[in-house]
Amino acid sequence: MSALAVRVRDLTKRFGDVIALGGVDLDIPTGQVHGLVGPNGAGKTTLLGLLLGLSRPTSGTLEVLGNGVGATVPDGVAGFVDAPGLYPSLTARQNLTALARLRSGRTAPDVDALLDRVGLLDVAADPTRGFSLGMRQRLGLAAALLGDPRLLVVDEPANGLDPAGKHQVHRILTDLAADGATVILSSHRMDDLAALCDEVTLLAEGRVVFTGPIHKLVTESGELDYRLVTADPVAAHRLAAGTPSLRVVARHGHPVDDRAIVVRGPEPAVDDLVRRLVADGVAIRELGPVVPPLEAAFLALTGSGGAA
Numbered sequence: 001m002s003a004l005a006v007r008v009r010d011l012t013k014r015f016g017d018v019i020a021l022g023g024v025d026l027d028i029p030t031g032q033v034h035g036l037v038g039p040n041g042a043g044k045t046t047l048l049g050l051l052l053g054l055s056r057p058t059s060g061t062l063e064v065l066g067n068g069v070g071a072t073v074p075d076g077v078a079g080f081v082d083a084p085g086l087y088p089s090l091t092a093r094q095n096l097t098a099l100a101r102l103r104s105g106r107t108a109p110d111v112d113a114l115l116d117r118v119g120l121l122d123v124a125a126d127p128t129r130g131f132s133l134g135m136r137q138r139l140g141l142a143a144a145l146l147g148d149p150r151l152l153v154v155d156e157p158a159n160g161l162d163p164a165g166k167h168q169v170h171r172i173l174t175d176l177a178a179d180g181a182t183v184i185l186s187s188h189r190m191d192d193l194a195a196l197c198d199e200v201t202l203l204a205e206g207r208v209v210f211t212g213p214i215h216k217l218v219t220e221s222g223e224l225d226y227r228l229v230t231a232d233p234v235a236a237h238r239l240a241a242g243t244p245s246l247r248v249v250a251r252h253g254h255p256v257d258d259r260a261i262v263v264r265g266p267e268p269a270v271d272d273l274v275r276r277l278v279a280d281g282v283a284i285r286e287l288g289p290v291v292p293p294l295e296a297a298f299l300a301l302t303g304s305g306g307a308a
């Protein structure tokens, strides 16, 4: 088996005048959960659709599971974009059985086991018409798992799920990767991506602006703002102002209240301040980044003003 589940070179996709993807290069190793993130309109859905064979590239090379993607998608690839397609008048069990027959020409023996795996066995006999968004996502995931995919491509798989459901879906995805499959998921939830993914690719305006391990993405944000609450805000302000490479700032939207100060600088300078506070006997009650580091990196690299 190729060490790469996905190999993309100079991939371009145009819709008329719109360049949804403009010269994307990307390697996704086998056996990892890989996150795709980016602002609205960055090209994530377009890329997922190309991987699933739902559309064809305008130009460039796209190899999946060691095979070039041409008129057909290689065996072993499954998933959904936007939302899973279901037959509303059929029950959950009937939906999966029908899909299994369509795909393999025979009834899959493991439909109930799959429904159990995604937490839908209790509602197996209910028509999917009445399913919530979270239930649809789970059934879509079960449908994608029908053929034991080696590459699973999913769009916001935890959309609409409560915390327990989200945990269950995350577990399914990480178990798949632990068994050697590759999972590519698109999400706007940076905390989900941080919890799930080995590596992430950040797209902006149809281009890759970062690809690699999450911890490296975090370092891309450079200086962060940290909110510091101490037992003695006056002393904390004085010590922070005297710490090299550190500035005391008040940011719009993050006003400094009378107990807290906000400092901006690299991590080692914040460490330095902590040592100074401790040496002066100033008790630290809270210290943390104002914007989570992943979100800060997202904003820095995409130049977005809004949240992920």
Ligand SMILES: Nc1ncnc2c1ncn2[C@@H]1O[C@H](COP(=O)(O)OP(=O)(O)OP(=O)(O)O)[C@@H](O)[C@H]1O
Residues within 6 Å of the ligand: 015, 018, 019, 020, 038, 039, 040, 041, 042, 043, 044, 045, 046, 047
């Ligand atoms: N079928 C289409 N016809 C015309 N333009 C399209 C089509 N599909 C996508 N686009 C355009 O391509 C660009 C990328 O869209 P895409 O849906 O891939 O972005 P995205 O990153 O998935 O965004 P979102 O986070 O909002 O889902 C956008 O400018 C979009 O308007």
